[in-house]
Amino acid sequence: MSVYQRVVDWIDLRLGVRDILEQNLTHYLLPRNINVWYTLGAVLLTLFGIQFITGILLLVYYVPDTGQAFDSVQQIMNEIPFGWLIRYLHVVGSNLIVIALLLHMLSVLFMAAYKTPRELTWVSGFLLLNLTLGLCLTGYLLPWSQLSFWATTVATDAAGAVPVIGDDIVRFLRGGAMVNEATLGRFFALHVMGMPLLFGLLVGVHLFCVRRAGISRPPFGDGYVPRGPRYTFEHEHHYGGIPFFPNYAVKDAAVISFFLVLLAAIVFFWPTLFMPPAGFEPADPFTTPEHIKPEWYFLWAYQTLRIFPDKFLGLAVQVAAMTFLALLPFIDRSRERRPARRPLFLICFVAGIGVFVALSIWGHYA
Numbered sequence: 571m572s573v574y575q576r577v578v579d580w581i582d583l584r585l586g587v588r589d590i591l592e593q594n595l596t597h598y599l600l601p602r603n604i605n606v607w608y609t610l611g612a613v614l615l616t617l618f619g620i621q622f623i624t625g626i627l628l629l630v631y632y633v634p635d636t637g638q639a640f641d642s643v644q645q646i647m648n649e650i651p652f653g654w655l656i657r658y659l660h661v662v663g664s665n666l667i668v669i670a671l672l673l674h675m676l677s678v679l680f681m682a683a684y685k686t687p688r689e690l691t692w693v694s695g696f697l698l699l700n701l702t703l704g705l706c707l708t709g710y711l712l713p714w715s716q717l718s719f720w721a722t723t724v725a726t727d728a729a730g731a732v733p734v735i736g737d738d739i740v741r742f743l744r745g746g747a748m749v750n751e752a753t754l755g756r757f758f759a760l761h762v763m764g765m766p767l768l769f770g771l772l773v774g775v776h777l778f779c780v781r782r783a784g785i786s787r788p789p790f791g792d793g794y795v796p797r798g799p800r801y802t803f804e805h806e807h808h809y810g811g812i813p814f815f816p817n818y819a820v821k822d823a824a825v826i827s828f829f830l831v832l833l834a835a836i837v838f839f840w841p842t843l844f845m846p847p848a849g850f851e852p853a854d855p856f857t858t859p860e861h862i863k864p865e866w867y868f869l870w871a872y873q874t875l876r877i878f879p880d881k882f883l884g885l886a887v888q889v890a891a892m893t894f895l896a897l898l899p900f901i902d903r904s905r906e907r908r909p910a911r912r913p914l915f916l917i918c919f920v921a922g923i924g925v926f927v928a929l930s931i932w933g934h935y936a
């Protein structure tokens with residue numbers, strides 16, 4: 571018996587690791603008609619893994635001080651071996667994560683996987699979406715460039731639209747009247763510690779919910795019938811389904827590879843795709859750049875604030891839209907999941923995507 575075999579046997583005797591692996595890999599059966607959209611969760615986990623590693627490496631040289639932050643990032647880019655690679659992977663990776671997140675959410679919406687018993691999976695996912703956007707927002711300030719400074723000024727300014735306590739919220743977010751040293755301090759703490767900790771916890775909750783309820787069967791094909799009402803907990807088994815490992819894991823690996831190739835292609839051939847020129851100039855609180863825009867995924871919100879003459883109204887519309895999305899499983903209570911039999915939903919789905927895209931393009935060119 572090889573040493574490896576002996577070590578594995580020793581651990582297995584004490585922890586039953588083989589049993590855990592079998593139950594979660596080869597004996598974990600997925601619906602026979604499962605499709606490629608179910609790989610996006612695994613894609614997200616991989617991309618977040620990369621963010622975590624590159625983030626820790628960036629921390630080695632980054633200095634969270636308004637006098638040194640910009641120069642420390644320039645040092646990472648120009649002097650530290652492969653520093654540019656680590657930084658671009660982190661920046662481009664964050665954008666690909668938002669793309670994968672939106673696709674994951676849209677596929678869950680289209681297949682109505684948010685319905686009973688997956689309301690908690692949806693709510694934990696929705697919180698993850700907001701936390702991810704929070705991570706993007708706080709990370710944007712750290713390089714202390716013109717873009718960082720002014721984009722954060724515009725973003726925190728939006729909170730001023732809240733009646734009565736708006737100015738206090740803005741002051742609280744910034745740690746003063748303007749974006750300053752205190753803002754950098756709190757955004758840094760949130761970005762590298764507070765939010766990632768909460769993120770890890772929420773991912774755990776999300777995966778627990780997914781695993782407990784069982785992956786939903788895609789609502790397509792002749793044999794599909796919506797499930798009846800539930801009164802007790804029941805794991806959704808897929809007897810006769812395909813094993814997660816190796817069958818579906820191969821599909822996961824293929825889509826993950828696609829995203830990794832895309833990440834590498836952007837990093838090597840178009841690294842500044844998500845970085846406008848103002849991202850390469852040091853922050854100057856006394857010079858407002860001519861064109862300052864938030865990142866593409868915040869453009870819809872930015873444009874909504876500009877459309878309404880009253881800023882509070884714009885903010886209220888945004889909050890209402892996000893609240894609607896968060897509470898969707900509690901609003902849309904029917905058990906029907908087949909898209910073709912949910913015409914009202916389909917209209918809202920397409921219109922929602924249309925409005926998001928239109929506002930983003932409008933915001934970009936406005």
Ligand code: HEM
Pocket residue numbers: 607608609610611612614615671674675678683684688691692693694695696697698699702773776780784785786787
């Ligand atoms: C950091 C972000 C996220 C990670 C790492 C993540 C991870 C996962 C994984 C691994 C799965 C199982 C496989 C799959 O269906 O892809 C899953 C399923 C699910 N996710 Fe997420 N997710 C995230 C964000 C979200 C968001 C933003 C939502 C919706 C607002 C969401 C809602 C769901 C739902 C409802 C399921 C169950 C799907 C089913 O059983 O058919 N997730 N997620």
